[in-house]
Amino acid sequence: MQYTFSENVQSLQPSAIREILKFTGMPDVISFAAGNPAPEAFPTEFIEKISAEILREDPVLALQYSITEGYPKLRELLKQRMAAQHCFDPNRDDLIITSGAQQANELACKVLLNKGDTLFCESPSFIGSLNAFRSYGVDLQGIPMEQDGMDMDALENAIQKSASPKVIYVIPNFQNPTGRVMSLKKRKKLYELACRYDLVIIEDNPYGDLRFSGDPIPSIKSLDAEGRVSYSGSFSKILAPGLRVGYVSAAPELISKITVCKQVSDVHSNIWAQLICTAFLEQMDMDSYLEGLHNVYRRKCNLMADGIREYFSPKIQWEMPEGGLFLWCTLPDEWDMPKFCTQAVEQYKIAVVPGNAFLVDESAESHSIRLNYSTPTDAQITKGIKILGKMTTSV
Amino acid sequence: MQYTFSENVQSLQPSAIREILKFTGMPDVISFAAGNPAPEAFPTEFIEKISAEILREDPVLALQYSITEGYPKLRELLKQRMAAQHCFDPNRDDLIITSGAQQANELACKVLLNKGDTLFCESPSFIGSLNAFRSYGVDLQGIPMEQDGMDMDALENAIQKSASPKVIYVIPNFQNPTGRVMSLKKRKKLYELACRYDLVIIEDNPYGDLRFSGDPIPSIKSLDAEGRVSYSGSFSKILAPGLRVGYVSAAPELISKITVCKQVSDVHSNIWAQLICTAFLEQMDMDSYLEGLHNVYRRKCNLMADGIREYFSPKIQWEMPEGGLFLWCTLPDEWDMPKFCTQAVEQYKIAVVPGNAFLVDESAESHSIRLNYSTPTDAQITKGIKILGKMTTSV
Numbered sequence: 001m002q003y004t005f006s007e008n009v010q011s012l013q014p015s016a017i018r019e020i021l022k023f024t025g026m027p028d029v030i031s032f033a034a035g036n037p038a039p040e041a042f043p044t045e046f047i048e049k050i051s052a053e054i055l056r057e058d059p060v061l062a063l064q065y066s067i068t069e070g071y072p073k074l075r076e077l078l079k080q081r082m083a084a085q086h087c088f089d090p091n092r093d094d095l096i097i098t099s100g101a102q103q104a105n106e107l108a109c110k111v112l113l114n115k116g117d118t119l120f121c122e123s124p125s126f127i128g129s130l131n132a133f134r135s136y137g138v139d140l141q142g143i144p145m146e147q148d149g150m151d152m153d154a155l156e157n158a159i160q161k162s163a164s165p166k167v168i169y170v171i172p173n174f175q176n177p178t179g180r181v182m183s184l185k186k187r188k189k190l191y192e193l194a195c196r197y198d199l200v201i202i203e204d205n206p207y208g209d210l211r212f213s214g215d216p217i218p219s220i221k222s223l224d225a226e227g228r229v230s231y232s233g234s235f236s237k238i239l240a241p242g243l244r245v246g247y248v249s250a251a252p253e254l255i256s257k258i259t260v261c262k263q264v265s266d267v268h269s270n271i272w273a274q275l276i277c278t279a280f281l282e283q284m285d286m287d288s289y290l291e292g293l294h295n296v297y298r299r300k301c302n303l304m305a306d307g308i309r310e311y312f313s314p315k316i317q318w319e320m321p322e323g324g325l326f327l328w329c330t331l332p333d334e335w336d337m338p339k340f341c342t343q344a345v346e347q348y349k350i351a352v353v354p355g356n357a358f359l360v361d362e363s364a365e366s367h368s369i370r371l372n373y374s375t376p377t378d379a380q381i382t383k384g385i386k387i388l389g390k391m392t393t394s395v
Numbered sequence: 396m397q398y399t400f401s402e403n404v405q406s407l408q409p410s411a412i413r414e415i416l417k418f419t420g421m422p423d424v425i426s427f428a429a430g431n432p433a434p435e436a437f438p439t440e441f442i443e444k445i446s447a448e449i450l451r452e453d454p455v456l457a458l459q460y461s462i463t464e465g466y467p468k469l470r471e472l473l474k475q476r477m478a479a480q481h482c483f484d485p486n487r488d489d490l491i492i493t494s495g496a497q498q499a500n501e502l503a504c505k506v507l508l509n510k511g512d513t514l515f516c517e518s519p520s521f522i523g524s525l526n527a528f529r530s531y532g533v534d535l536q537g538i539p540m541e542q543d544g545m546d547m548d549a550l551e552n553a554i555q556k557s558a559s560p561k562v563i564y565v566i567p568n569f570q571n572p573t574g575r576v577m578s579l580k581k582r583k584k585l586y587e588l589a590c591r592y593d594l595v596i597i598e599d600n601p602y603g604d605l606r607f608s609g610d611p612i613p614s615i616k617s618l619d620a621e622g623r624v625s626y627s628g629s630f631s632k633i634l635a636p637g638l639r640v641g642y643v644s645a646a647p648e649l650i651s652k653i654t655v656c657k658q659v660s661d662v663h664s665n666i667w668a669q670l671i672c673t674a675f676l677e678q679m680d681m682d683s684y685l686e687g688l689h690n691v692y693r694r695k696c697n698l699m700a701d702g703i704r705e706y707f708s709p710k711i712q713w714e715m716p717e718g719g720l721f722l723w724c725t726l727p728d729e730w731d732m733p734k735f736c737t738q739a740v741e742q743y744k745i746a747v748v749p750g751n752a753f754l755v756d757e758s759a760e761s762h763s764i765r766l767n768y769s770t771p772t773d774a775q776i777t778k779g780i781k782i783l784g785k786m787t788t789s790v
Contacts, residue, residue, distance in 0.1 A: 001621045002591070003648050006509045006531075012655050036460050043456035051446055059439035063635035065431050099494060099661035105658055110530070114401045115510075136401075198396070226396045240458035242666040254397050260407050264527035266494035267502055270665035271637040301786070345547035 008115065008137040015146040017127060023345045026307045030384035033351040034375040035176065035325060037237045039294045041216055043280075043289070047240070052277040054272065062272045068263040070097025070247070071274040077281040078233075082249050086222030088229050094255035097247050098262060099269045101206050105249035107265070108202050109167070111257040113138045118162040121169045122150050124358030124366070126176040129169060129204065139164075145175070149182030150278035152189045167200045168193075170252035172220060174207040174324025177358045177370040181322060184217050191223045199228070202256075206234040206246075209290055211323035212298035227251035236278050236292065237325070243273035248286045282361075297374060301327065304373040311389020325374045330355075331367045335395060339370060348391060350384050403510065405531040415748055418740045425779035428746035429770040430720060432632045436691045438675075440710075442635070444673040446541065449667065452620040457667045458597070463658040465642070466669040467493025471627075477644050482626050489650035492642050492733045494659060494664045496601050499627035499643035501527040502660070503597050504562070506652040508533045509659030513557040516564040517545050519753030519761070521571040524564060524599065525545075534559075537755035541571070544577030547584045554592045562595050563588075567615060569719025572753045572765040576717060577610050586618045594623070595649075601641075604685055606718035607693035622646035630672050632720070633688065636670035643679040653723075689718075692769060697720065698776045700769040706784025720769040725787040730790060736764060743786060745779050
């Protein structure tokens with residue numbers, strides 16, 4: 001049989017990063033290509049203990065069907081935590097559990113955009129979200145990314161030109177792939193534009209709790225007086241991504257529609273994992289837990305940055321992150337970036353992600369590469385950056 | 396802000412069963428309205444033991460990001476099991492893990508149908524799947540259900556009339572809500588029609604392993620020589636639904652597209668749960684385990700059937716299931732079925748699901764009700780059926 005796939009998914013391809021990741025399973029390859037949190041930071045003993053308690057004390061709760069909205073106690077704890085961070089207003093928001101922030105972003109798109117409606121995103125941006133949006137046939141428009149976030153003039157210009165502008169998708173903290181933080185000034189401007197042009201903002205904040213230097217900046221959700229912001233959060237980076245637990249906080253009408261779409265997608269998220277997250281929020285001293293996490297991420301980031309300072313050609317521009325998982329490097333214009341990445345993995349066994357993987361049009365030109373410092377070990381970071389450095393000085 | 400939702404989801408409503416289920420949380424209400432497997436049959440000690448082993452021996456595997464296709468060992472074991480049941484051919488099929496069969500059905504729809512394309516289903520059918528299909532704006536057409544499955548003449552007629560026939564969705568074993576089994580003759584005819592009119596069949600088989608009497612009938616997938624059948628399976632009814640682990644077996648091109656859509660939906664399914672399912676298939680003596688499960692379901696079904704024989708008015712038609720979770724009763728035409736259901740729950744505190752909840756057009760007439768015997772306790776079944784019986788004789 002010859003399959004005719006639906007128009008929306010016909011051209012949808014597996015993430016280009018997957019091609020790079022194939023190499024990372026090979027022996028001796030050092031991978032800076034992943035987007036995984038630091039495994040040594042997982043509170044494995046805590047999870048082992050809690051899991052045993054859950055399965056001993058109330059196995060049926062952990063194994064039977066549950067409600068789509070998520071475990072009530074977990075929703076309550078998250079509402080309190082989000083309220084404390086001004087990302088949830090009990091008078092005008094609701095919050096449900098999702099299967100990772102990925103599902104929160106996907107479903108917000110599904111309920112808000114018709115095929116052909118415009119969704120604006122940072123360029124470059126997170127490929128997983130871009131593919132989710134593509135799978136609904138939306139008109140995806142990348143807005144150039146500046147040091148302090150999306151170019152607001154370019155955004156307004158694009159909104160004015162669009163026949164059906166609907167949603168702006170941003171990752172304001174330690175953005176994937178650039179590691180950049182959107183300034184408060186731009187957050188305010190973004191919200192103002194959303195109000196002026198009647199748009200919804202999807203604020204994706206998986207890395208927000210991973211700030212290891214500098215001062216936190218208020219979320220866009222905290223500026224929201226009109227119910228225009230759908231805020232996606234996740235346990236993937238602060239607890240463990242294998243659990244697949246995220247959440248979305250937004251106006252009740254929006255949450256209600258997202259809930260119906262979640263029900264038809266997976267009925268509910270794995271309930272054992274929700275119970276683990278509940279115990280995590282209830283029993284863990286969050287401030288000291290996060291401080292421990294920050295120490296791990298800061299150390300690994302500094303280790304990579306020290307290596308770059310020592311070994312990389314001064315022709316490479318790079319940016320010191322204040323949090324998150326990624327460090328963004330830009331090669332000189334005259335270098336062939338894709339060739340550099342291919343050579344790195346095939347000849348030197350160092351995997352990095354070429355910047356064009358994160359563009360709306362993957363065939364467009366990019367001179368940047370994304371380096372991940374959370375997944376490799378300290379020894380791998382030291383060795384890998386030295387090798388990459390040699391490559392940069394011998395081009 | 397006034398939200399304008401996408402056209403596909405605008406009219407999408409939470410399942411009507413949810414309204415009934417609200418009552419089931421109230422004290423003293425006996426619920427025959429759920430679709431949950433029997434909680435006393437969960438192998439809780441086994442899961443507790445395996446979970447402890449997993450988290451002790453390889454916590455990072457159980458907590459880190461994993462691949463979209465699912466845990467390789469689990470896929471391998473399922474392929475072997477499906478091959479033994481002729482639901483997987485290693486030469487022309489592939490198989491991936493999904494977040495329940497719900498996700499398998501949803502994604503098969505997403506990749507195969509454009510808005511307005513026709514999907515044919517049994518009428519009545521499983522409301523969760525119908526809502527999933529509705530959420531992609533497909534033209535959903537219900538084909539009348541006969542004792543031995545979908546009316547094949549009506550199906551062929553509807554196919555011929557459709558401008559864009561694409562998919563037939565069926566639950567051939569112990570169908571939800573009727574509990575009926577599609578005959579082999581009709582399975583062959585259905586496949587023949589799919590070949591003649593170039594359609595894909597989504598064969599949803601969550602209850603197939605729950606046959607407690609009569610002889611198994613070959614799956615439609617086992618008749619498939621052309622790669623037209625996408626087979627959805629699940630651990631929800633044989634292990635535990637809270638895990639949210641299902642799978643889909645189909646031609647590699649179809650599986651490949653479903654995989655991309657799964658990636659943008661939830662990246663991968665909870666990996667701890669996948670490891671539990673792996674150990675379950677590896678370590679459990681399946682024949683004797685399933686025999687134990689059948690004993691539980693047969694006993695509860697017989698208990699309900701005995702009560703119906705003793706207490707129900709002879710005006711009520713009902714069907715003795717050979718497996719699954721549901722028993723289907725049809726009230727006399729002159730009775731007001733919705734009123735009967737409302738009275739049952741409000742006055743007599745017995746929750747049942749009105750048959751029209753399972754129709755493509757929920758406002759169409761139905762005289763049937765669905766009774767679930769797997770979730771209530773033996774005592775609840777005995778008491779509840781006696782009360783319902785009194786209602787039927789006093790109408």
